[in-house]
Amino acid sequence: MELPLVVGVDGSESSLQAVDWAMDEAARLGLPLRLVYASLWERYEGSRPSFSTDRPAEEVMAEHIIASCAERARLRNPEVKVSSDVLPVS
Numbered sequence: 001m002e003l004p005l006v007v008g009v010d011g012s013e014s015s016l017q018a019v020d021w022a023m024d025e026a027a028r029l030g031l032p033l034r035l036v037y038a039s040l041w042e043r044y045e046g047s048r049p050s051f052s053t054d055r056p057a058e059e060v061m062a063e064h065i066i067a068s069c070a071e072r073a074r075l076r077n078p079e080v081k082v083s084s085d086v087l088p089v090s
Contacts, residue, residue, distance in 0.1 A: 005026045005031045009037050016069070034083045035073065035084040036085050039089060
C-alpha cells in the first residue's frame, strides 16, 4: 500500500498554495494526495437524514473548504488520485 502525500487545508490563500505545491509533489513522486481539514467542532452523532438542512454552519463550511480544495487539486492534475477528509480534533 502506497502512503499518500498529506496536506492540511483551511481555505486560506497559503493553504491553497500548499495544495498546489502538494499536487505538484504528488505527481512528481507518483503518490496519491490526501487533503485534510481538521476542525474543533464535533460532529453530531445522532441519527438524522442526510438531506437535513440543520447541520452546524461549521460543518457545512468545513465540507465546502475541503471540496473546493479537492476540486482545485484535481483541476491542477487530473491523473493524481485525490482523497479528502474533514476530521474533528479531540
